Amino acid sequence: MNAHARFDNLPRFASPLKAIEGLKPTEPLYLVHPEKFAGVAKQFLDGFDGDVLYAAKANPHPVALKQLWAAGIRHFDTASLGEIQSVKDVLPEAICHFMAPVRLPGQAKAAFEQHGVTDFVVDSESELDKLLAETGKPASLRVFVRLVASLGGALLEMSSKYGCRPEEAAKLLGGVAQAGAQPCLTFHVGSQCLSPFSYAQAIEIAQRTMVLSGIEIVALDIGGGFPTAYAGQEPPPYHWYFDMIKVAVDNLGKPGLKLMCEPGRALVAQGISLVTQVVMRRGDRLYMNDGIYGSFDEQRFLSFDEDYPPSGITLDAKGKAKVLSGEKRPFRAYGPTCDSADVLPRPVILPDSIATGDYVLFDAMGAYTVSSRSAFNGYYPDGWATIGT
Numbered sequence: 001m002n003a004h005a006r007f008d009n010l011p012r013f014a015s016p017l018k019a020i021e022g023l024k025p026t027e028p029l030y031l032v033h034p035e036k037f038a039g040v041a042k043q044f045l046d047g048f049d050g051d052v053l054y055a056a057k058a059n060p061h062p063v064a065l066k067q068l069w070a071a072g073i074r075h076f077d078t079a080s081l082g083e084i085q086s087v088k089d090v091l092p093e094a095i096c097h098f099m100a101p102v103r104l105p106g107q108a109k110a111a112f113e114q115h116g117v118t119d120f121v122v123d124s125e126s127e128l129d130k131l132l133a134e135t136g137k138p139a140s141l142r143v144f145v146r147l148v149a150s151l152g153g154a155l156l157e158m159s160s161k162y163g164c165r166p167e168e169a170a171k172l173l174g175g176v177a178q179a180g181a182q183p184c185l186t187f188h189v190g191s192q193c194l195s196p197f198s199y200a201q202a203i204e205i206a207q208r209t210m211v212l213s214g215i216e217i218v219a220l221d222i223g224g225g226f227p228t229a230y231a232g233q234e235p236p237p238y239h240w241y242f243d244m245i246k247v248a249v250d251n252l253g254k255p256g257l258k259l260m261c262e263p264g265r266a267l268v269a270q271g272i273s274l275v276t277q278v279v280m281r282r283g284d285r286l287y288m289n290d291g292i293y294g295s296f297d298e299q300r301f302l303s304f305d306e307d308y309p310p311s312g313i314t315l316d317a318k319g320k321a322k323v324l325s326g327e328k329r330p331f332r333a334y335g336p337t338c339d340s341a342d343v344l345p346r347p348v349i350l351p352d353s354i355a356t357g358d359y360v361l362f363d364a365m366g367a368y369t370v371s372s373r374s375a376f377n378g379y380y381p382d383g384w385a386t387i388g389t
């Protein structure tokens with residue numbers, strides 16, 4: 001049996017309340033919403049005028065990969081040999097693209113020879129040389145030079161570690177073309193990017209780079225960054241992004257140019273919610289069975305203004321699950337590990353009646369949650385159920 005086969009037949013419930021009633025989970029429980037996976041994938045596949053690569057780092061779990069495959073996603077942005085292997089293991093027909101600009105020695109060779117990967121990113125001459133030496137067949141490669149696109153508008157910037165300025169990128173494009181590989185450009189405007197305009201600005205930077213280099217690129221990969229709706233954050237609809245991108249790309253005047261995007265967060269965030277249990281309430285403190293070292297790891301890096309507004313759920317004397325109502329108040333929510341840093345960075349707003357043994361349901365927990373959980377202290381959230389009839 002495949003290691004991931006145990007996720008093929010998850011228990012199924014009509015609603016989160018029914019799941020809590022049925023399972024009375026004492027471990028964190030991920031609830032999968034297939035219609036949400038399908039809905040957002042369709043928006044991208046219908047609305048974006050090019051290949052939609054799912055950035056597997058956002059959630060490489062077999063459940064998420066299979067949901068996206070079922071929704072029609074065929075391309076995957078993979079950032080390491082390990083990610084390529086986990087995608088191929090679950091989806092042997094998946095088309096993987098190796099979109100990290102700095103690779104461990106030997107990984108490009110293995111990706112190329114064992115998995116047929118031909119798209120790679122570089123942002124330095126040394127990585128370009130390494131890539132060419134490892135793969136040895138430049139004509140079959142599309143090499144994407146990564147640009148800095150530090151434009152504001154995103155919650156997490158993605159340009160301080162990788163990317164180069166147009167002048168340097170132009171030289172690299174020259175190197176790619178000279179080596180006989182197919183020159184391409186890419187950038188990442190930053191994750192949870194609330195400004196569609198950032199993409200248009202970055203496409204202009206790509207345009208400037210092309211002019212500087214005098215080289216015709218074959219493909220433009222506009223990266224990830226598309227936002228999802230978190231509590232208190234209503235991003236513009238995706239069609240605003242797609243429309244703005246289309247206008248900016250049309251302005252390039254290159255009808256044959258292949259377009260790609262690499263959404264991670266946008267494709268998986270809404271598709272999974274998380275049930276945690278209150279192991280103990282002490283005054284205004286809740287000690288939960290999941291925290292910063294589990295599903296909430298990314299919360300350390302996000303600076304939202306909003307408090308968390310999850311739902312509180314209790315089981316009544318007959319074992320029926322009910323959403324708690326009544327006056328709400330802020331709680332400090334701790335995770336299960338012994339570390340004092342294991343506390344959510346912002347208050348959690350819940351009804352004052354919440355008590356030990358009750359549940360807290362967090363929505364939009366599909367992105368950068370499952371992928372970065374750790375087994376620190378012996379806690380590892382891994383309960384799963386599907387919601388739907």
Ligand SMILES: Cc1ncc(COP(=O)(O)O)c(C=O)c1O
Pocket residue numbers: 055057058077099100158188190191192223224225226262263264265266
């Ligand atoms: C190269 C690359 N592409 C795509 C993504 C996905 O970004 P997002 O989840 O913001 O869409 C990332 C995120 O780190 C990335 O580094």
